[in-house]
Amino acid sequence: MLTSELLQYTLKDGQVRPKQLKATPKNLDLAREIIEIFEQHVGLMRRDLQEALQTLEGESTDYRTKRGLAHILSTEHSTFEPITPLEPIQLRERVFLHAAKRGPIDTHSDQTLQELAHQIGQEVGLVLTADQIREGLYADLPERHYLTSFEAPDPETLLDRFNTAQAQGIFYRAYDLKLTAFRNSQAEYKYLFKFLKLFGLMTYIEGDQDTGFTITVDGPTSLFSASTRYGLSMAKLLPALLNVSKWNLTATLKPRSLDIMSGEDSLSYSLDSQCGLRSHYKKGQIFDSALEESFATKWQKAKTEWVLEKEVDLLPVPGSVMIPDFRITHPDGRSYVLEVIGYWRPEYLKRKFQQLRKVDCENLIIAVSDRLNLGETGVDLKDLPVKVVFFKGSLQPKAVLELLEK
Structure with a gap:
């Protein structure tokens, strides 16, 4: 932007x-x-x-x-990258060490820099030139980065x-x-x-x-x-x-x-919607958080007949709407929807759990992180008309599958 x-x-x-x-x-x-x-x-x-x-x-x-x-x-x-055979920080350290031993180094002298390039090259096992020393000293500065690729x-x-x-x-x-x-x-x-x-x-x-x-x-x-x-x-x-x-x-x-x-x-x-502006976003599958993406990746590796889907129907709530994170289906026709509740502010959680009480959906599962301080929300999960699974750190498919098979 x-x-x-x-x-x-x-x-x-x-x-x-x-x-x-x-x-x-x-x-x-x-x-x-x-x-x-x-x-x-x-x-x-x-x-x-x-x-x-x-x-x-x-x-x-x-x-x-x-x-x-x-x-x-x-x-x-555009892609900008530093181009140098030796990392600038490492190169500066070696140049400064040589300067401490032999005195100030004239960076405008090709002969001096070539001698220095030869010495440092032997130390690191590379063949260096005077220009590489001169340009590489501060190659990590943005203005010294090279335009390596451009998609016009x-x-x-x-x-x-x-x-x-x-x-x-x-x-x-x-x-x-x-x-x-x-x-x-x-x-x-x-x-x-x-x-x-x-x-x-x-x-x-x-x-x-x-x-x-x-x-x-x-x-x-x-x-x-x-x-x-x-x-x-x-x-x-x-x-x-x-x-x-x-x-x-x-x-x-x-x-x-x-x-x-x-x-x-x-x-x-x-x-x-008639403004004439155009979007550069593509309509592809997205995940709301790294937590959800990690869960979906792990599910692909799980040995189960249950299928995890990202596309989920809207769940109507009186006066509002709810979008679960996943649908989980079985070949025998069983189907559940899963909402992952990670870390959110107490005010948001209060509204979230109030919404859950209004949902008319018997096959809804919520996964609740133990990082949530539910005491601050005043929420008693026993009152929720949904199935609950708790998780520590990241949500594991095993915990959800055990609940599904009960």
Whole structure:
């Protein structure tokens, strides 16, 4: 995504509007020119690439647009790596040890560096050159990394990614977000809810599949201490939302959080499914946590007829909805759904267990981590109308299978 200093937006009637680049010949030519600069610098240092990009900027007033396009290419389409036969830290240690014995080393003297390269090469069993010593001393600095590979997007794709990134940046400093999703397929709802869980967003969901869902998400500036990481997680939700058919949202922002001088107490940003933005996310299988991914991997190795599936139907809850993490089926027709409850804050757990009491599902299993301090939640698991399995550390298939076979 774009850094805060690369974001561009305007204000009108209390509405924040991020800059968008249309696919005009001029913008397409600019995107193509920046892509070509990256292609020409494969195998060269980052500093050479940066110099070429600075030359492109010149004294133009749209430098932030050019830097934004280059930032996307640099972070999402490029691989930068140090290239040196000897790790820079190890090389510096040896050079400094030699300098301590023989005095200051003139790094501009090829003869001196070649002698040093020969000595260090003998110590480590490598053939080194003066240039490798000169360049390798600080090869771990980012500007000395080499552009080792570049996957060039087409100009239209780059402009699409720039536009989405500008919109994402609005959520860095959002106070809250109200999202309405309606007339979507069950698969799309599941896709959206999975990403809400994946990014660890604090949400309150109301509604049902027939009438639609209203989702309220607390933003980073609503927290006691504004969290940059949480703001990024909120911004990551937008590309997932763009893969859903019908929705609209309104984000509330504090003027000060955007460094905007405004007479308004709050600003807003509205968006809907007709916005024209395009997602770069693929609709593939995702796991909500490393805990779930580890469990699924272990299940594949377990010797059992029970089949573990990631795609699970929504479970209706009065006024809301629940998405279990897994479905477990047996060839004889038996079927269960599994919800893994790892480590969460007490406030979240209270709402979670209140939700579980309302679920009308006899074949629901919950796996509860022993890391949870259930005393703080005031929850008595004996009251829950579901099957419970406890686990320490990571969830093991054996514990779930033993419960299934009872």
